[in-house]
Amino acid sequence: MDKIRNMSRESRSNFITYGMVIIAYAIMQALASMHAISSSMTGLLVPITAYICMAISLNLVVGVSGELSLGHAGFMSVGAFTGVVAASALAGAIESTMLRLLLSIVIAGVAAAVAGILIGIPVMRLRGDYLAIVTLAFGEIIKNLLNNLYVGLDARGLHFSMTDTASLGMDGGKVLVNGPQGAVGFPMISTFTAGFLLVMFTLIVVQNLINSRSGRAIKAVRDNRIAAESVGIDTTKYRLMAFVVSAALAGMAGALYAQNYTAIVPKKFDFNTSILILVFVVLGGMGNIRGGIISAALLTILPEKLRFIGDYRMLMYAIVLILVMLFSNNAQVRMQIEALRHRISHRVDDQLDAQAAKGGDAR
Amino acid sequence: MTRDEGTYKAQSEHAAKTETRHEGTYRAQAERAAGKGAPEHRHNRQRTKMVAPPNDYLVPERDALLTPVLECRHLGIDFGGLKAVEDLNLMVGKTEIAGLIGPNGAGKTTVFNLLTKVYQPTRGTILLDGQDTAGMDTARVSREGIARTFQNIRLFDSLTVEDNVKIGLHNQVECGMWSGIFRAPRYWLSEQEFHRRALELLDVFNMADNADDIAGSLPYGAQRRLEIVRALATNPKLLLLDEPAAGMNPVETEELMDNIVKIRDDFQIAVLLIEHDMDLVMGICEGIVVLNFGKVIAKGTPEEIQANPQVVEAYLGKQE
Numbered sequence: 001m002d003k004i005r006n007m008s009r010e011s012r013s014n015f016i017t018y019g020m021v022i023i024a025y026a027i028m029q030a031l032a033s034m035h036a037i038s039s040s041m042t043g044l045l046v047p048i049t050a051y052i053c054m055a056i057s058l059n060l061v062v063g064v065s066g067e068l069s070l071g072h073a074g075f076m077s078v079g080a081f082t083g084v085v086a087a088s089a090l091a092g093a094i095e096s097t098m099l100r101l102l103l104s105i106v107i108a109g110v111a112a113a114v115a116g117i118l119i120g121i122p123v124m125r126l127r128g129d130y131l132a133i134v135t136l137a138f139g140e141i142i143k144n145l146l147n148n149l150y151v152g153l154d155a156r157g158l159h160f161s162m163t164d165t166a167s168l169g170m171d172g173g174k175v176l177v178n179g180p181q182g183a184v185g186f187p188m189i190s191t192f193t194a195g196f197l198l199v200m201f202t203l204i205v206v207q208n209l210i211n212s213r214s215g216r217a218i219k220a221v222r223d224n225r226i227a228a229e230s231v232g233i234d235t236t237k238y239r240l241m242a243f244v245v246s247a248a249l250a251g252m253a254g255a256l257y258a259q260n261y262t263a264i265v266p267k268k269f270d271f272n273t274s275i276l277i278l279v280f281v282v283l284g285g286m287g288n289i290r291g292g293i294i295s296a297a298l299l300t301i302l303p304e305k306l307r308f309i310g311d312y313r314m315l316m317y318a319i320v321l322i323l324v325m326l327f328s329n330n331a332q333v334r335m336q337i338e339a340l341r342h343r344i345s346h347r348v349d350d351q352l353d354a355q356a357a358k359g360g361d362a363r
Numbered sequence: 364m365t366r367d368e369g370t371y372k373a374q375s376e377h378a379a380k381t382e383t384r385h386e387g388t389y390r391a392q393a394e395r396a397a398g399k400g401a402p403e404h405r406h407n408r409q410r411t412k413m414v415a416p417p418n419d420y421l422v423p424e425r426d427a428l429l430t431p432v433l434e435c436r437h438l439g440i441d442f443g444g445l446k447a448v449e450d451l452n453l454m455v456g457k458t459e460i461a462g463l464i465g466p467n468g469a470g471k472t473t474v475f476n477l478l479t480k481v482y483q484p485t486r487g488t489i490l491l492d493g494q495d496t497a498g499m500d501t502a503r504v505s506r507e508g509i510a511r512t513f514q515n516i517r518l519f520d521s522l523t524v525e526d527n528v529k530i531g532l533h534n535q536v537e538c539g540m541w542s543g544i545f546r547a548p549r550y551w552l553s554e555q556e557f558h559r560r561a562l563e564l565l566d567v568f569n570m571a572d573n574a575d576d577i578a579g580s581l582p583y584g585a586q587r588r589l590e591i592v593r594a595l596a597t598n599p600k601l602l603l604l605d606e607p608a609a610g611m612n613p614v615e616t617e618e619l620m621d622n623i624v625k626i627r628d629d630f631q632i633a634v635l636l637i638e639h640d641m642d643l644v645m646g647i648c649e650g651i652v653v654l655n656f657g658k659v660i661a662k663g664t665p666e667e668i669q670a671n672p673q674v675v676e677a678y679l680g681k682q683e
Contacts, residue, residue: 009575205544212543212550213533213557220519220530227517230479231597232505232534241540 014207017290021203024297025196032192040304046260048300049195053202053253055280055296056289057246060206062278063287064215065242066222068132071119071139072277075247076254077146077269078115079108083255084183084264085151088176089158097189105198105255112251115142116244124240139274146266151177182265183258190260198256199293202249207289209245218242283324419452421650421662426456430493432508432601432633433478438487439657440477447473448657451487455601455650460627460634462648464641464668466677470657471637472514475603479511480504492600506534508600512590512607514637520579524570524589527578528561531596535560564592567629568622583610588619595626602626604636608643616640620647645669653677 028045031037054076061069087104094100119138126134152159154173161167165175177183209215217238220228225235258264280299284291302320306313327333422431433455440448448470455461463471476482478489480501489496491507499507519527538553565571568588573581578589587607594602607623608616620643627634638644644651645665653661653668655677661668668674 208544208546209540212540213529213536213538213553214540214543216522216526216530217533219522219526220533223519223521224517226481226501227513227519228530229501230505230511230513230517231531231593232502233530234502245540245544 010211013290014211017203017207017293018200020290021196021199021293025192029192041301044300044304045192046190046195047257048297049192049199050253050257050260051277051280051296051300052199052293053256054250054277055284055292056199056202056206057249057253058277058281059284059287059289059292060209060242060246060249062281063285063289063292064210064222065218065239067239067243068128068135068278069243069246070132070136070271070274070278071142072135072246072250073269073271073273074119074139074142075112075115075250076257076273077142077266079105079112079251079254080258080264080269081146081149081151081177081183081254081266082111082251083108084186084258085153085158085176086255087189087259088153088174088186091187097187098191098194101189101191101194101256101259104259105252108255109248109252112254113244113248115251116247117240120240120243120247124236124243136271136274139269139271143266143270146177147180149177150175150179180266182263182267184263186259186262188260188262190256195256198252202253203289205245205249214238214241279321283321283328285328419662420454422454422456423459423649426458429457431455431490432457432459432492433635434488434490434493435478436488436490438474438477438484438489440473440482440485446657448477448654451654451657451659453652453659455633455635458627458631458633460623460636460647460649462644462651463635463637463654464639464644464651465654465660469654469677471654472605473657474654475511475605475637478504478603479509505597505599508598509603510594510597510599510601511603512587512594512605514605514609516583516586516590518578518586518589518593520577522578523574524565524576524578524581525558525561525574527589527593528564528596529557531564531593532557532560533597535596535598561596564596567595567626568592584612584615587611588622591622591626595630600632602632602634604634604638606637606639608638608640616643619643623647 028037032042032045054072058069058072061067061072083104086107087100090100090103094103119135123131123134123138148162150161150163150165150168152161152165152168152170152173152175154170156171159168159170165178168175174185176186210219217228217233218241220231220233221235221238228235254269276299277296280296281292283299284293284295299317299321303313303317306316309316420431420434431454433453435451435453438448438451438453439446451474463474465471473482477484480496480499480503491504491509494507496504496507519530522530536553536556538550541547542549542553562571562574565574568591570585570588570592573585578586581589587610591602591604591607594604604623608619611619623634623636624647626632636644636648648665651661651663651665651668652659653671653674660677661671661674663671
């Protein structure tokens with residue numbers, strides 16, 4: 001108990017987030033094993049975890065580093081296609097699908113990090129609206145590059161081309177990525193447990209980064225760039241750090257997401273997906289990791305649950321979004337929530353005090 | 364660079380300047396010396412009288428033999444056609460508390476921005492502890508030992524008081540990104556160090572009790588003090604304070620004066636401050652530089668400055 005009391009506010013909040021994710025996983029897993037959830041829900045489990053990872057990683061850029069990035073889906077697609085190609089290339093060498101998934105996710109993360117560095121170097125020269133516009137453009141560039149990417153696998157290894165399948169120069173083998181038709185016919189190896197583990201990994205990386213020396217520097221640059229420079233912080237380095245870590249985590253989520261299906265097209269990761277992820281972050285509260293997780297999960301489920309009203313479902317979706325935005329920005333609602341939170345945290349403190357006192361008596 | 368070398372360099376530079384100014388005369392002399400003129404003149408050349416060039420640097424006696432923490436030579440910056448600062452020569456001793464005063468718009472904050480490389484100077488040199496800072500950026504200058512506060516407070520508003528100081532300590536304690544992400548032993552050691560040193564520094568201003576407060580929610584005076592603590596955390600050689608007493612009541616100002624002297628004594632650093640509160644300036648500054656329209660109009664001790672008619676004129680206008 002003493003240990004909990006001595007924990008800083010941040011780490012207590014971190015552990016609440018971990019606990020929330022673990023409990024949600026346990027409940028869903030239990031329900032799934034009892035066949036208590038519909039098959040459409042079961043199909044959503046992995047996408048939900050992937051979107052949660054995307055929301056957490058984008059929060060690092062938008063909420064913590066304070067830059068509006070509109071091309072996050074681009075890094076997801078880099079990860080998705082790299083993951084699919086890596087998993088297929090490793091299929092012969094590694095029997096275990098779990099290990100293959102893990103390796104493909106790691107390779108996807110590295111590839112997306114490289115993309116993040118390449119894009120980050122020019123982008124980090126800009127700020128504010130200009131940065132947002134350029135990230136948007138890079139997201140589209142990535143999509144168009146992947147639209148023209150052809151990858152084949154035969155006995156001699158991997159073949160790449162940017163023109164067509166014929167120029168791959170394959171003898172036999174299989175075309176893994178076929179331009180605008182995307183990647184087809186790869187095995188579905190993502191599982192809900194893998195998704196849960198990736199969410200935990202993403203959470204740990206982001207929360208640990210935020211509460212470290214580097215994270216403080218990132219937040220310092222967000223709060224006041226001039227003051228950060230004046231205390232000797234290399235602002236470009238830390239903005240780039242947040243951007244690249246975020247890109248790597250998005251790539252990992254992309255690999256997980258893609259391998260939940262048997263086919264994936266570059267068009268899936270367009271501007272709309274970037275905005276969708278941004279909506280998760282904004283709705284959950286910028287910089288609020290837990291809020292981002294909840295909104296990513298709910299907003300992924302919502303369109304499915306609204307299917308019964310047919311054509312009106314996207315309309316409803318938009319109305320729900322607007323209502324949530326209005327309410328979460330309403331001063332009165334905010335005060336009420338703040339007061340409630342205050343009361344709860346005091347009650348916890350009182351309980352801890354009472355328990356500490358009891359412990360003292362017993363001795 | 365030793366003090367002697369510095370002086371020598373200054374002298375030789377001065378000589379070089381004089382040479383260009385009197386080029387004609389010197390060339391004639393040189394030609395004569397080279398034997399172009401009458402050869403008999405070579406043996407009875409005129410004996411040149413060598414003198415120390417005039418320089419108006421002032422430092423406290425105790426710092427006179429130490430490398431000055433700051434030396435500006437002919438420092439200047441133009442904004443378009445406006446010469447915001449012109450030909451500023453300034454020396455701050457190793458442990459001096461110096462004041463930079465002048466009417467509004469005189470260019471005081473611009474001087475601070477030049478020293479911290481927020482602006483790159485158009486002309487002149489800045490030597491920090493004998494080292495030229497040409498080509499450095501703001502972050503680098505901070506690492507080399509100049510810390511500052513801002514006229515309009517610039518704290519990390521959404522972070523706690525302790526985090527603000529920890530960010531000031533950024534370059535004092537090492538812990539890389541990977542150690543942070545994977546919570547390596549290095550991380551825990553460094554965090555302990557961060558915490559200990561942050562509280563130690565906050566204690567200087569008796570702010571350790573406010574460590575968990577959000578910086579933006581502090582009262583104005585406390586925010587000013589926190590900015591000084593954050594600047595101190597970077598382990599500077601020279602602390603630049605831009606109007607530290609602005610918005611403070613007389614009691615707080617009194618306390619601040621004691622604290623500035625205490626900081627100088629405890630940390631053995633130099634302080635250069637801009638201030639409009641003349642009680643503070645005359646109370647603690649050892650040397651004072653007065654700036655008007657970007658130019659130095661007076662230098663000296665508080666007594667000399669108070670008695671200087673030019674200074675009085677700059678502040679109050681010409682007497683009829």
